[in-house]
Amino acid sequence: MVKIGVYRHTLGIEDIDSLVNKFVETLVDTNRSYSFFVDWEKVKSNARKYKIEINILNSLLGTKDFENELKEILKRYPEVTPVFPILIAVRDLRLKIIEDFSATDVNILSLILIQKKYYLMTK
Numbered sequence: 001m002v003k004i005g006v007y008r009h010t011l012g013i014e015d016i017d018s019l020v021n022k023f024v025e026t027l028v029d030t031n032r033s034y035s036f037f038v039d040w041e042k043v044k045s046n047a048r049k050y051k052i053e054i055n056i057l058n059s060l061l062g063t064k065d066f067e068n069e070l071k072e073i074l075k076r077y078p079e080v081t082p083v084f085p086i087l088i089a090v091r092d093l094r095l096k097i098i099e100d101f102s103a104t105d106v107n108i109l110s111l112i113l114i115q116k117k118y119y120l121m122t123k
Contacts, residue, residue: 046086053080057087 007013013022034040047054056077063069073080085095099107 050083050086053077053083056080057083 004013004016004019007019007022011019011022013019056073057080060066060069060073094110094112097109099109
């Protein structure tokens, strides 16, 4: 027999059936909080660490010629490349990307992170 003295005192429960009912009534769907999905301290740390690079990329907001301006930024400021995996939450040191979605032949490029810079690897 289960001793329910502590439950009687704290929850006002008198018998096992009431204890089981209370247990079932108070179950929640999950035990995950926002911190389960996002390491907010890491987000803040990366935001501080890459503040300048993020602001360079922010210059693309609202641009009419996004693709060409992004290419220009990548040429002039290659140090922004380590920010992309952080922005899309990818941890891989090697990334495969499709060069052009509108092309009929799909060309997949490989990028590799070496010393905090991504380099295009040829096939």
